[in-house]
Amino acid sequence: MTSRQFVIRFALGYFLLLALIGIFNRIVDPAWYYRDTEIKGFNAVKPTFLDFARDVKPVLLMRDQPEAIILGSSYAEIGFDPTNPSFNDHDRLKSMNFAFAKALWSEVQCDFEFAVTHSNIKRALVGFHPGNLPISNCEKDFATIGQLNTIDILLTYSALWYSIETIKHQQASSASHTREGMFFYNRDRNPFPFFQEDLRTRISECQKDLNSSVSSTASSTANALDLSGLQRMIRTAQAHGVELVLFAYPKHAYLLELDKLCGGQDAQWQTMRRIAEFIDSESRGQVRAWQFYGYNDITAKPVSKRRGYWQDAKHFNFEVGNMMLEDMFDRTRDRPALARPLDSGYEDFLREREEYLQSHPEFGANMQTMYDIK
Amino acid sequence: MLFNSYGFIFLFLPVVLVGFFQLARVSHAFAAGWLSAASLFFYGYWNLSYVGLLLASVVFNYAFGMWIAKAGVKQDASRQKRLLLVALASNLLLLAYYKYANFFLGSINSVADSHLSLGEIILPLGISFFTFTQIAFLVDTYQGKVKEYNFIHYTLFVTYFPHLIAGPILHHKEMMPQFGHTSTYRFNYENMAVGLTIFFIGLFKKVILADGIAAYVGPVFSAPAAGIHLTFIEAWVGALSYTLQLYFDFSGYSDMAIGLSRMFGVILPLNFHSPYKAANIIEFWRRWHMTLSRFLRDYLYIPLGGNRKGMPRRYVNLMATMLLGGLWHGAGWTFVLWGGLHGLYLVTNNGWRALRRKLGFDPDRPLSRPMHALSMLLTFLAVVAAWVVFRADNLDTAVAVLKAMAGMNGFVLPYAWLFRWGAVGQWLSAHGIAFGANNFLIPLTGGAYYWIPALLLIVWLAPNTQQMLAAYKPALNMLQDSKPKWQQWRPSHAWLTAGVLCAVYATISITKISEFIYFQF
Numbered sequence: 001m002t003s004r005q006f007v008i009r010f011a012l013g014y015f016l017l018l019a020l021i022g023i024f025n026r027i028v029d030p031a032w033y034y035r036d037t038e039i040k041g042f043n044a045v046k047p048t049f050l051d052f053a054r055d056v057k058p059v060l061l062m063r064d065q066p067e068a069i070i071l072g073s074s075y076a077e078i079g080f081d082p083t084n085p086s087f088n089d090h091d092r093l094k095s096m097n098f099a100f101a102k103a104l105w106s107e108v109q110c111d112f113e114f115a116v117t118h119s120n121i122k123r124a125l126v127g128f129h130p131g132n133l134p135i136s137n138c139e140k141d142f143a144t145i146g147q148l149n150t151i152d153i154l155l156t157y158s159a160l161w162y163s164i165e166t167i168k169h170q171q172a173s174s175a176s177h178t179r180e181g182m183f184f185y186n187r188d189r190n191p192f193p194f195f196q197e198d199l200r201t202r203i204s205e206c207q208k209d210l211n212s213s214v215s216s217t218a219s220s221t222a223n224a225l226d227l228s229g230l231q232r233m234i235r236t237a238q239a240h241g242v243e244l245v246l247f248a249y250p251k252h253a254y255l256l257e258l259d260k261l262c263g264g265q266d267a268q269w270q271t272m273r274r275i276a277e278f279i280d281s282e283s284r285g286q287v288r289a290w291q292f293y294g295y296n297d298i299t300a301k302p303v304s305k306r307r308g309y310w311q312d313a314k315h316f317n318f319e320v321g322n323m324m325l326e327d328m329f330d331r332t333r334d335r336p337a338l339a340r341p342l343d344s345g346y347e348d349f350l351r352e353r354e355e356y357l358q359s360h361p362e363f364g365a366n367m368q369t370m371y372d373i374k
Numbered sequence: 375m376l377f378n379s380y381g382f383i384f385l386f387l388p389v390v391l392v393g394f395f396q397l398a399r400v401s402h403a404f405a406a407g408w409l410s411a412a413s414l415f416f417y418g419y420w421n422l423s424y425v426g427l428l429l430a431s432v433v434f435n436y437a438f439g440m441w442i443a444k445a446g447v448k449q450d451a452s453r454q455k456r457l458l459l460v461a462l463a464s465n466l467l468l469l470a471y472y473k474y475a476n477f478f479l480g481s482i483n484s485v486a487d488s489h490l491s492l493g494e495i496i497l498p499l500g501i502s503f504f505t506f507t508q509i510a511f512l513v514d515t516y517q518g519k520v521k522e523y524n525f526i527h528y529t530l531f532v533t534y535f536p537h538l539i540a541g542p543i544l545h546h547k548e549m550m551p552q553f554g555h556t557s558t559y560r561f562n563y564e565n566m567a568v569g570l571t572i573f574f575i576g577l578f579k580k581v582i583l584a585d586g587i588a589a590y591v592g593p594v595f596s597a598p599a600a601g602i603h604l605t606f607i608e609a610w611v612g613a614l615s616y617t618l619q620l621y622f623d624f625s626g627y628s629d630m631a632i633g634l635s636r637m638f639g640v641i642l643p644l645n646f647h648s649p650y651k652a653a654n655i656i657e658f659w660r661r662w663h664m665t666l667s668r669f670l671r672d673y674l675y676i677p678l679g680g681n682r683k684g685m686p687r688r689y690v691n692l693m694a695t696m697l698l699g700g701l702w703h704g705a706g707w708t709f710v711l712w713g714g715l716h717g718l719y720l721v722t723n724n725g726w727r728a729l730r731r732k733l734g735f736d737p738d739r740p741l742s743r744p745m746h747a748l749s750m751l752l753t754f755l756a757v758v759a760a761w762v763v764f765r766a767d768n769l770d771t772a773v774a775v776l777k778a779m780a781g782m783n784g785f786v787l788p789y790a791w792l793f794r795w796g797a798v799g800q801w802l803s804a805h806g807i808a809f810g811a812n813n814f815l816i817p818l819t820g821g822a823y824y825w826i827p828a829l830l831l832i833v834w835l836a837p838n839t840q841q842m843l844a845a846y847k848p849a850l851n852m853l854q855d856s857k858p859k860w861q862q863w864r865p866s867h868a869w870l871t872a873g874v875l876c877a878v879y880a881t882i883s884i885t886k887i888s889e890f891i892y893f894q895f
Contacts, residue, residue, distance in 0.1 A: 001867065001870070002563070002865065003563040003564040003566070003865050005865070006563075006567045006865035006870060007563050007566045007570065009870055010567070010570055010873060013870070013871075013874035017874060017875075017878045018878060018882070152885070155380075155881075155882055156882050156883070156884075156885050157882040157883045157885070158885060
């Protein structure tokens with residue numbers, strides 16, 4: 001072979017192989033970005049979308065222009081199917097789950113601002129943890145949100161690896177998300193160990209809390225809440241004509257029970273009441289806010305080894321999410337099934353608890369024996 | 375702009391290559407000017423404001439070079455000397471300001487408890503390289519060794535993008551004549567084939583090997599500052615990983631520089647020759663960063679007196695050269711200590727050779743195979759220990775890692791190995807070897823247990839790039855070292871297939887911005 005032949009063949013082989021890799025990744029589309037070639041048994045199921053979600057969802061939002069979005073952390077990403085008819089007004093609103101696993105409040109706030117400035121958002125459901133909701137500087141996030149480098153999803157070794165993984169895992173149960181962005185997480189796994197871990201973690205936190213008498217601290221926190229981020233979110237929603245609905249993430253009753261045992265639950269309710277008052281005054285009653293703490297057949301359902309309402313003590317499945325969405329958005333309902341207004345009284349909650357425990361004497365025993373809590 | 379970036383590979387390089395050879399058809403001066411302009415663009419892509427500094431440095435040194443030469447022609451020795459001193463002082467002041475000012479002020483502050491500061495000074499990329507390159511030009515002009523004063527060639531010699539940021543440190547006498555050759559400006563398929571091959575070998579070393587093992591370095595070297603006591607294994611994993619990362623990073627860069635330059639028909643000097651195969655520290659410095667060693671020898675060690683003034687003075691000169699060599703790498707006491715360690719190694723090595731000679735043994739007599747392997751291992755361990763000091767953020771970290779490597783924190787093996795090793799693990803445990811939970815590092819360093827042996831095998835057993843391409847004279851100052859024919863590259867289907875696969879694998883593995891370690895020097 002002459003040097004001339006070597007150079008020409010080297011260049012041809014190099015560019016041809018790169019082109020083939022690019023075309024292969026483009027067709028398989030493990031990042032679920034192009035969404036134009038979906039062949040059953042080949043690439044229709046996207047098991048690796050999870051690893052691309054943070055980068056791809058914002059680009060999809062800009063491209064698909066949803067009108068109704070769900071924001072928050074993994075609780076919202078796992079728990080809500082945005083195609084729920086109550087949420088998307090029976091398909092009148094194009095909807096998307098724009099929540100991200102592990103997203104902090106600061107990120108949720110920036111995601112919200114990004115969404116309302118890059119899509120024609122009419123409705124937004126935002127999850128939060130009762131506590132400080134401070135303002136965050138979104139400049140840094142805006143520099144990266146929605147900046148998808150197509151080379152990364154076409155011409156990298158990791159993209160090739162993800163494509164091969166996609167082809168290898170085409171069982172329906174391997175999908176990581178729905179097309180509209182809802183995350184399946186551990187939906188098909190035995191929830192037992194995850195519950196166990198959550199409850200054990202809570203017990204360990206509880207022991208620390210008791211040692212540092214958190215109750216008084218929580219109470220004082222309620223009086224000195226920083227809600228500047230929430231304020232900004234409400235004002236942004238109003239400026240863009242967005243129907244903003246807020247909700248505190250629910251918990252399984254086992255966790256509520258531990259909260260009560262550990263003390264400080266009343267302070268948590270005070271916090272929620274303060275937040276509710278703030279929302280009411282800031283939005284002049286235009287923004288609705290809900291919580292789902294309670295003892296009922298959904299939140300207190302015993303955990304079995306099969307798929308149920310909960311994946312762990314905090315992550316609810318979309319069956320629960322659907323009920324929550326109907327409570328929050330189905331205006332034909334007389335009274336909600338699970339939801340309470342965010343400012344509802346702690347006494348009502350305690351009364352409901354008493355009634356439930358009396359009518360379900362097995363609750364305590366289940367909790368203790370199932371989770372090895374002595 | 376980085377060699378290991380899509381922008382460089384798919385845009386900058388093809389455009390500059392096509393432009394160079396097209397313009398060369400019209401005028402060699404245009405082509406050389408184009409290459410200089412492209413090099414300045416390459417430099418300015420990082421920080422446009424420092425292009426002015428680079429250009430000013432080029433013009434200043436060229437002008438002083440001309441004046442020194444003219445003074446030489448007029449045989450005005452005192453003027454010549456004055457000009458040289460002014461030029462050298464200016465270069466060293468520039469380097470001192472950008473690279474060492476805050477280090478010296480910090481050292482004064484810590485001793486005198488003062489608060490002197492010049493604020494944050496951004497180190498211009500490659501300043502150590504282009505300053506040294508030009509100092510050599512000035513000194514050689516003074517000594518009457520410079521034969522060519524073409525400004526475009528000079529500008530190109532200093533700014534030439536393949537070497538500008540991290541070397542090799544070029545010498546005008548080996549570069550400027552090449553810029554004058556007609557053959558340089560004629561497209562040559564052999565140059566392109568050799569250049570492409572060397573470039574992609576370098577890219578593979580950097581992206582796959584150096585970046586691959588880099589993940590195991592940071593956690594180990596940041597552990598002492600976080601109050602974590604490293605175990606014996608962890609410390610060795612960190613030290614060996616860094617030793618290999620630095621090797622593949624720098625030799626990868628050097629290969630890429632040599633390959634790129636070869637595509638333009640210009641042959642760069644050899645900078646690396648399997649340094650970890652060295653059987654003593656003198657040999658190590660003949661194989662590691664060879665152009666820096668050459669510079670330090672010619673422009674520091676020899677002017678200090680070299681070995682011409684007796685043995686004690688020779689050792690003082692060696693120590694001084696290595697201490698300054700250490701400081702050249704960075705403004706920090708760890709670099710000075712690293713240089714000092716190597717100075718000490720060299721003094722010991724030279725002393726040993728002198729002693730052998732005194733006792734009637736020939737120190738240059740080839741060693742037996744086992745002795746050679748033992749010497750290689752000993753040299754390697756000494757180099758690894760010195761790299762720990764080089765890599766550590768401060769002396770405390772260096773001492774902590776070295777203590778752990780010496781077993782002073784105990785010989786605890788990862789708990790997972792107790793089960794993985796089965797009966798052997800049980801036997802070791804029963805005989806007093808401790809297996810302990812190692813929650814901090816083991817998840818991170820797990821892969822290192824495969825990487826380190828694999829890379830050591832490459833380092834010690836594989837031929838290096840220059841040996842593989844020896845038949846095509848890939849670099850200047852090549853060392854004669856014959857290898858079996860099957861290890862020698864030639865334009866064939868087997869090498870083509872291997873080359874394309876390596877090139878594609880390396881290219882698609884460029885996933886993040888990963889600077890070369892030597893950029894910081």
